[in-house]
Structures are given as C-alpha cells and as structure tokens.
Amino acid sequence: MGVQPRASGRATIVDVARAAGVSRQTVSNALNAPERVAPGTLERVRAEIHRLHFTPNVTAQQLRRRRASAYGFAVNPTGSARMGHILDEFLVELTIAAPGHRSHLVTFAPDPGDVLESHKRLLSSGLVDGFVLADTRHGDPRPHWLLEQGVPFVSFGRIWDSPHLEQWVDVDGRAGMHAAVCHLAGSGYARVAFLGWPGGSAVGDDRRRGWLEGLEDCGLQGADLHATSPQAIDRATAAADRLIEQLGDDGAVLCASDLLALGVVRAINRRGLEPGRDVGVVGFDDTDVAEALQVSSVRQPLREAARSAWRLLHATGTDGIRPALLTPTLTVRGSSVRTPLAASGTELPDPSNAHSHPAHTEKDTP
Amino acid sequence: MGVQPRASGRATIVDVARAAGVSRQTVSNALNAPERVAPGTLERVRAEIHRLHFTPNVTAQQLRRRRASAYGFAVNPTGSARMGHILDEFLVELTIAAPGHRSHLVTFAPDPGDVLESHKRLLSSGLVDGFVLADTRHGDPRPHWLLEQGVPFVSFGRIWDSPHLEQWVDVDGRAGMHAAVCHLAGSGYARVAFLGWPGGSAVGDDRRRGWLEGLEDCGLQGADLHATSPQAIDRATAAADRLIEQLGDDGAVLCASDLLALGVVRAINRRGLEPGRDVGVVGFDDTDVAEALQVSSVRQPLREAARSAWRLLHATGTDGIRPALLTPTLTVRGSSVRTPLAASGTELPDPSNAHSHPAHTEKDTP
DNA sequence: GAAAACCATGTGAACGATCAAATCGCCACA
DNA sequence: TGTGGCGATTTGATCGTTCACATGGTTTTC
Numbered sequence: 153m154g155v156q157p158r159a160s161g162r163a164t165i166v167d168v169a170r171a172a173g174v175s176r177q178t179v180s181n182a183l184n185a186p187e188r189v190a191p192g193t194l195e196r197v198r199a200e201i202h203r204l205h206f207t208p209n210v211t212a213q214q215l216r217r218r219r220a221s222a223y224g225f226a227v228n229p230t231g232s233a234r235m236g237h238i239l240d241e242f243l244v245e246l247t248i249a250a251p252g253h254r255s256h257l258v259t260f261a262p263d264p265g266d267v268l269e270s271h272k273r274l275l276s277s278g279l280v281d282g283f284v285l286a287d288t289r290h291g292d293p294r295p296h297w298l299l300e301q302g303v304p305f306v307s308f309g310r311i312w313d314s315p316h317l318e319q320w321v322d323v324d325g326r327a328g329m330h331a332a333v334c335h336l337a338g339s340g341y342a343r344v345a346f347l348g349w350p351g352g353s354a355v356g357d358d359r360r361r362g363w364l365e366g367l368e369d370c371g372l373q374g375a376d377l378h379a380t381s382p383q384a385i386d387r388a389t390a391a392a393d394r395l396i397e398q399l400g401d402d403g404a405v406l407c408a409s410d411l412l413a414l415g416v417v418r419a420i421n422r423r424g425l426e427p428g429r430d431v432g433v434v435g436f437d438d439t440d441v442a443e444a445l446q447v448s449s450v451r452q453p454l455r456e457a458a459r460s461a462w463r464l465l466h467a468t469g470t471d472g473i474r475p476a477l478l479t480p481t482l483t484v485r486g487s488s489v490r491t492p493l494a495a496s497g498t499e500l501p502d503p504s505n506a507h508s509h510p511a512h513t514e515k516d517t518p
Numbered sequence: 519m520g521v522q523p524r525a526s527g528r529a530t531i532v533d534v535a536r537a538a539g540v541s542r543q544t545v546s547n548a549l550n551a552p553e554r555v556a557p558g559t560l561e562r563v564r565a566e567i568h569r570l571h572f573t574p575n576v577t578a579q580q581l582r583r584r585r586a587s588a589y590g591f592a593v594n595p596t597g598s599a600r601m602g603h604i605l606d607e608f609l610v611e612l613t614i615a616a617p618g619h620r621s622h623l624v625t626f627a628p629d630p631g632d633v634l635e636s637h638k639r640l641l642s643s644g645l646v647d648g649f650v651l652a653d654t655r656h657g658d659p660r661p662h663w664l665l666e667q668g669v670p671f672v673s674f675g676r677i678w679d680s681p682h683l684e685q686w687v688d689v690d691g692r693a694g695m696h697a698a699v700c701h702l703a704g705s706g707y708a709r710v711a712f713l714g715w716p717g718g719s720a721v722g723d724d725r726r727r728g729w730l731e732g733l734e735d736c737g738l739q740g741a742d743l744h745a746t747s748p749q750a751i752d753r754a755t756a757a758a759d760r761l762i763e764q765l766g767d768d769g770a771v772l773c774a775s776d777l778l779a780l781g782v783v784r785a786i787n788r789r790g791l792e793p794g795r796d797v798g799v800v801g802f803d804d805t806d807v808a809e810a811l812q813v814s815s816v817r818q819p820l821r822e823a824a825r826s827a828w829r830l831l832h833a834t835g836t837d838g839i840r841p842a843l844l845t846p847t848l849t850v851r852g853s854s855v856r857t858p859l860a861a862s863g864t865e866l867p868d869p870s871n872a873h874s875h876p877a878h879t880e881k882d883t884p
Numbered sequence: 885g886a887a888a889a890c891c892a893t894g895t896g897a898a899c900g901a902t903c904a905a906a907t908c909g910c911c912a913c914a
Numbered sequence: 915t916g917t918g919g920c921g922a923t924t925t926g927a928t929c930g931t932t933c934a935c936a937t938g939g940t941t942t943t944c
Contacts, residue, residue: 164930165931174893174894175893175894175895176894176932177893177894177895178892178894180932181892181893188891189893190893193892207639207642207643208643208930208931209643209931210643210644210645211577211580211581211586211645211929211930211931212899212929212930212931213932214899215578215581215898215899215901215929215930215932216898216899216931216933217899217931217932220577225625227609227610227613228610237606237806240606243593243606243625244594244595244627247593247625247626247627248595248627250627251627256626256645257624258622259616259623259625260616261614261617273573276528276573277573277575277576278575278578278900279577385809414810439806440805440806440807441806443751444751444780530900530901531901540924542900542901542925543923543924544923546901546902547922550902554923555922556921556922556923559922574901576901577899577901578899578900578901578902579902580901580929581928581929581931582901582903582928582929583901583902583903583929
C-alpha cells in the first residue's frame with residue numbers, strides 16, 4: 153500500500169514526504185532538527201525513510217547550504233625523498249575519522265609551479281570548504297593566504313614561520329627524542345650521539361633540542377657528538393661512519409629519521425659490529441624500514457593527530473580548542489638494547505608485539 | 519565600466535552573463551559547447567569569465583547533471599600486513615591523473631563488518647558515481663554487486679573470481695618474475711628458488727608461474743626449490759633458511775614480496791654470507807625496504823596503471839578499451855649481481871639512479 | 885476575552901548550474 | 915511574398931534540498 157519511489161532513480165525527500173503524508177520540510181526537519189517534529193510524525197517519517205531507503209542527496213545539500221563539508225588534501229607527488237609514507241597513513245586516519253565530523257576528503261594534486269593556484273581552483277569550484285595541509289615547508293605561502301581569505305584549514309605540522317597561527321596539530325618530536333635518550337640510558341649506553349639534518353630544518357632542530365635535553369636530564373654524555381646529513385642513504389652512511397668512530401664502546405646514535413638510522417646500521421655492519429649489542433640506534437617515524445631492520449624508532453600518534461586535526465578544523469573559535477602537541481611513543485626493538493630481546497635462534501620477536509613505550513599519555517587540549 | 523560581481527561571495531554564471539551582455543545559457547555554452555557560440559560573443563564571454571575569476575560551481579553542475587564525476591576510493595585501515603604502501607602510491611597517481619578525466623576522488627573508510635554497506639551509502643548520497651577498487655580479495659562481493667547495479671567501477675588487480683569481468687587493470691607479475699629469473703641467469707646464478715605465499719593466493723600463484731616459465735626459458739635449475747611463508751618476517755626468515763640450505767653455491771631466491779625478500783636477506787646474513795655475492799635475492803614491489811636493503815625488486819608501473827584505470831572507468835563500451843595488463847620493470851641493486859655494483863668504499867650508488875630494466879614496453883590496449 | 889506566544893507543519897523561493905524547447909533574425913527557395 | 919531552414923541566442927523548467935516566512939490551531943497572559 154505504501155507509496156513507491158518514482159521510476160527514475162532513487163527516492164527523494166518528496167517521495168518520503170508523500171509516503172508519510174507530510175510536507176518536504178517536515179521530512180527535512182525530521183533529519184536535521186528532529187526536536188521540532190511531533191513524536192508520532194517523526195516515527196512515521198523515519199519509517200518511510202527506512203522503507204524507501206532514502207538517503208539525502210549530498211550534492212543538493214551542498215548547493216543549498218552553500219557548504220561542501222569537504223576538505224582538500226594535497227597528495228605528495230614526489231614519491232622519492234619521503235621514505236616513511238607518514239602522510240599516507242595520516243590521510244588514512246583522517247578518512248576514517250571524517251564521518252564523525254560529517255565531512256569527507258577530496259584528494260588533489262598541487263600544481264608544482266604555483267602551489268596556491270591548485271588550492272584556489274578547488275576552492276572556487278565549491279567542491280571543498282577548506283584544506284588539511286600536511287607538508288608545510290619553510291616559506292610555505294598557504295597558511296597566510298588561507299587565513300587572509302578566511303578559508304578554514306588545519307596544518308599537520310607546526311607553522312614554524314608564524315607562531316601566532318594556531319591552526320595546527322603536531323607531534324612533539326622533542327619529547328620523543330628526550331624519551332628515547334632516557335630509554336637508551338636505561339639500556340646501558342653511556343654516550344648518545346645525534347645524527348640530524350643540515351641546518352635550517354625547524355623539525356630537525358626541534359628533535360635535536362630534545363636530544364640535548366635528554367642528555368642533561370638523564371645524565372649522559374655526548375653533547376659534542378653531533379653530525380648532520382641530508383635525507384639520502386649514502387650520505388647518511390658516511391656521516392654515521394665518522395660519528396661511530398668518535399663514539400667509543402658504549403655509545404648509541406639517535407637519528408632524526410629512519411633513513412638516517414638506516415645509514416647508521418650500515419656503518420655499524422660495515423665495521424663488523426652489531427646494532428644494539430655494540431652500538432645503539434634509534435630512528436624516527438617507525439616506518440617499515442625500521443621494522444624490517446629491527447631498529448627502535450619514535451612513533452607518531454597519527455590516529456590522534458587526525459582526530460585533533462578534525463577538531464581544530466571545526467573549532468568555532470569560542471570552544472577553547474587549541475593546537476594539539478601530541479606526544480609520540482617509542483617502539484623498542486633490538487637496536488637499542490644490549491642483550492638480545494629474544495633467544496637468538498631462528499625465531500625473532502613479532503614486531504607487532506614489540507614493547508611499546510608510552511612516553512606519556514596524550515597531551516591534548518586541556 | 520565593467521559589472522562587478524555581487525557583494526556576497528564569488529561570481530556566478532549570471533554575473534558573467536550580465537557583464538558580457540548575454541544570457542546564462544550563452545555563458546554555459548561558451549564553456550561546454552563553444553562551437554555553438556559566435557566567435558565575437560565567445561571572446562567577450564571568455565574575457566568576462568577571466569576578469570571576474572569565474573569558476574563554475576561544481577556542486578550545482580553535479581546536481582543538475584545528475585552526475586558527480588567523482589569516484590570513491592576505499593582506504594585500507596589495516597595499517598599492518600601491507601608493507602609497501604603500493605595502494606597509497608596508486609592513490610597518488612590516480613589523483614594526479616584525475617583532472618585529465620574531469621573527475622576527482624573521494625576517500626572513504628570501508629565498513630569492516632559489511633563491505634558493501636559503506637559503498638552503498640556513499641553511492642546513494644550522490645557524492646560519487648562509482649568506485650576504484652584497489653584490494654579485491656578472494657571472494658570479494660563488490661565487483662558482482664557493482665556490475666549488477668550498473669555502477670561504474672574499475673579494479674586495480676584482476677578479478678580472479680570471475681574472469682569474464684573486464685573492468686580491471688593489473689600488473690603482469692608473471693612477466694615480471696620471468697624477467698627477473700632471466701636477469702639472475704645473466705648475472706651468473708645457476709639455480710633460482712622461489713619463496714612465495716601459501717596456497718590459494720591467485721596473485722602468488724601467478725608470480726610462481728612466471729618463475730617456473732623463466733627457469734625453463736632461460737635454462738636454469740631450481741624448479742624443485744620452492745617454499746612458502748605467510749607475509750610475516752620471522753616465518754619468512756625461517757622458510758628462507760631452509761631454502762638456502764638446499765640452494766648450494768651459485769643460487770638465488772626469487773620472492774613474491776619485498777617482505778619475504780627481507781626474510782631471505784636475514785637468513786643470508788645469519789650464515790655470515792652476503793646477498794648478491796653469495797646468494798642472489800630479488801623481491802617484489804620495489805618498496806622502501808628493498809631500497810634500504812639494496813635488494814633488487816620488481817617494480818609495478820603504478821603511473822600507467824592509474825592512467826589505464828581512468829581510461830577503463832570512462833570507457834563507453836564501444837571504444838574498444840580493454841583491460842590493461844601492464845609489464846613491470848626490474849630495479850637492479852646489489853642483491854642480484856655477484857660483483858659489487860660500485861667500489862665498496864663509503865659511497866654507495868644512488869638508488870634513484872639504479873639501473874632500471876625495462877622488461878618490455880607497456881602492453882596496453884592495442 | 886482579545887492579544888500575545890507558542891507549537892507543528894506547510895508554502896514559496898533560492899542555491900547555481902544545465903536541459904529542452906522557444907524565439908529571433910537572416911537568407912534561400914519556390 | 916510567403917514559407918522553410920538554419921544558426922545564434924534566450925526563456926522556462928528542473929535537479930533535491932534548505933532557508934525564511936506564513937499558516938492554523940492551541941495555550942498562555944493581563
């Protein structure tokens with residue numbers, strides 16, 4: 153007896169209205185403001201919505217509301233120079249958390265020539281309301297421009313250029329490094345060197361600071377053992393080689409990235425030594441490479457970062473949502489303990505069960 | 519003199535029409551069917567479009583055209599068990615190629631309980647017209663369902679369950695393995711073993727077949743040297759250990775994945791041997807791990823795969839676009855040559871310049 | 885006991901574009 | 915001169931929803 157959806161395509165709000173014997177607007181209210189609808193009517197409308205498998209047409213909503221509830225995410229076309237795929241994992245977590253914020257993500261490729269151009273285009277097409285920035289480099293024009301235009305955005309990574317901008321969520325690399333140093337101290341290493349990137353990298357400097365502070369707090373030596381290398385394996389190996397030379401018997405090397413840590417491992421192996429037993433190594437990002445090499449590594453809490461990003465993106469300005477500086481954890485593997493983690497037979501410990509060191513609980517909005 | 523866009527927000531098609539002294543529809547035609555517009559008018563309209571920075575509202579187009587020109591891409595929430603991030607790279611390439619097909623991508627997280635449910639929801643919301651499937655497993659209900667519903671889709675990976683479906687693009691793993699075996703033969707290995715996954719994996723079986731055919735074509739031994747391991751590092755190491763035992767002096771191991779290859783490298787190192795010089799190793803997917811370990815690996819042409827996927831997605835059915843089986847290339851590194859690629863000093867060859875072996879040119883639609 | 889307030893629901897317009905069909909001017913042809 | 919055809923352009927309707935306001939009925943208020 154029920155009214156059927158019309159022949160062409162899916163049921164619309166009008167079909168539901170007819171079927172339930174009410175007007176469009178009442179159906180709309182049942183969906184968007186149920187408290188305005190009388191209980192009996194509400195139930196009837198909901199029953200018809202269910203029966204007709206009605207789903208609001210998001211496209212029509214976007215047009216009428218003048219809001220897409222969608223955000224652009226620029227994919228990184230430079231496949232190289234980014235061992236780790238951290239951003240890909242971040243995108244996954246963002247996507248998972250999106251429905252909880254009644255939003256979705258649209259991917260796009262930034263124009264390599266004019267970064268702003270592609271953002272402008274996407275924005276003016278009405279397809280997105282704003283952006284999630286994921287690799288803000290030094291001198292990135294986007295944060296300023298977006299703020300100026302009043303476009304909603306959030307950055308994964310502090311906006312080092314302009315500390316007054318508060319639209320960011322980041323991981324506290326300094327705290328992660330600090331914790332790693334103390335872990336190495338507890339594992340019996342007496343000196344901890346640092347292998348970082350050449351000057352000018354805000355992220356790198358932050359991580360280096362955490363190393364220095366860790367040395368001081370945990371009473372270790374090594375503050376003079378500091379080298380840099382660009383993010384390239386051969387250069388890293390060479391730099392690590394010199395560092396190990398100075399390190400002595402009970403030293404360890406803390407690295408600003410897993411790729412640099414890989415260089416250290418190579419340098420260690422080349423000398424006939426063994427990571428962990430002879431020289432400690434800790435990397436950053438806990439990538440596949442770290443897992444493959446059994447290198448301990450500082451892990452970014454990407455799930456929480458994604459959640460905080462959404463909160464910040466949808467902050468009203470008066471709800472007290474502040475930038476989130478999240479504390480990473482340390483995944484401990486064989487490279488940072490002097491005695492093998494497990495019996496050194498054919499079996500190795502399952503990396504997924506590796507001891508995870510929750511440095512602290514998340515340090516989110518207070 | 520020029521008409522200004524109205525105060526509220528961006529310029530619309532009506533603003534342009536007024537400014538150029540024509541009607542809405544003429545502006546629309548100038549954009550979508552320029553040949554219908556008189557040259558002078560066209561020029562005038564285009565000038566105003568440019569002057570007012572007019573961009574068509576995609577949302578309004580979607581509603582009126584009853585087509586989103588967008589496709590859903592399900593992200594893989596199981597971060598583990600997928601070393602390689604092949605799908606992430608595929609997504610990047612899809613995104614880059616999207617504008618060329620006047621489309622874009624919307625990411626979404628599949629419901630782990632009911633895979634179809636999340637697809638249905640997204641589809642009925644009108645946000646997407648179809649899907650790009652990227653990890654069709656055995657028994658995946660999606661291809662059938664989508665075909666039945668007449669929903670456009672393309673699968674990255676053959677639909678092994680139902681070979682009659684032609685909505686796919688894939689990489690010819692068999693050919694890649696074949697080429698790898700012949701490369702190993704040319705490098706002086708006499709026997710090539712295979713380390714694959716346990717039975718039932720269509721992809722694994724295909725790669726194994728390529729290995730066998732390669733042995734035969736290049737006159738190598740080793741067809742009896744075959745082991746399997748699940749995609750887990752400790753199991754792979756153990757399996758590799760047994761395989762190497764049987765391999766003898768001038769053998770190599772071909773692996774169905776880089777993770778398995780990592781297991782082989784570990785087993786080799788454990789015996790005090792060296793990959794390449796003593797035992798050859800070739801992996802699959804050319805991931806960061808392979809690069810880090812200097813393991814040769816079969817590389818999937820993801821850019822071409824993405825392009826073919828778009829072509830297939832937008833095929834009319836009469837334009838002769840057929841499924842694309844692309845031939846991978848082999849990235850040769852130290853693990854598959856008996857003499858070191860470079861002087862074994864502190865410098866290693868830049869992996870990005872590593873010799874790339876174009877097995878054949880792409881074997882796309884004829 | 886009439887004005888004011890409230891509640892549930894309905895009506896017209898609008899969001900910004902495209903589709904389908906109508907109109908207008910101009911030229912050719914009978 | 916009237917009819918037909920054609921190219922260029924315009925007009926009206928529509929996509930599916932929400933906004934802003936109107937309606938009608940009941941309850942509260944002074």
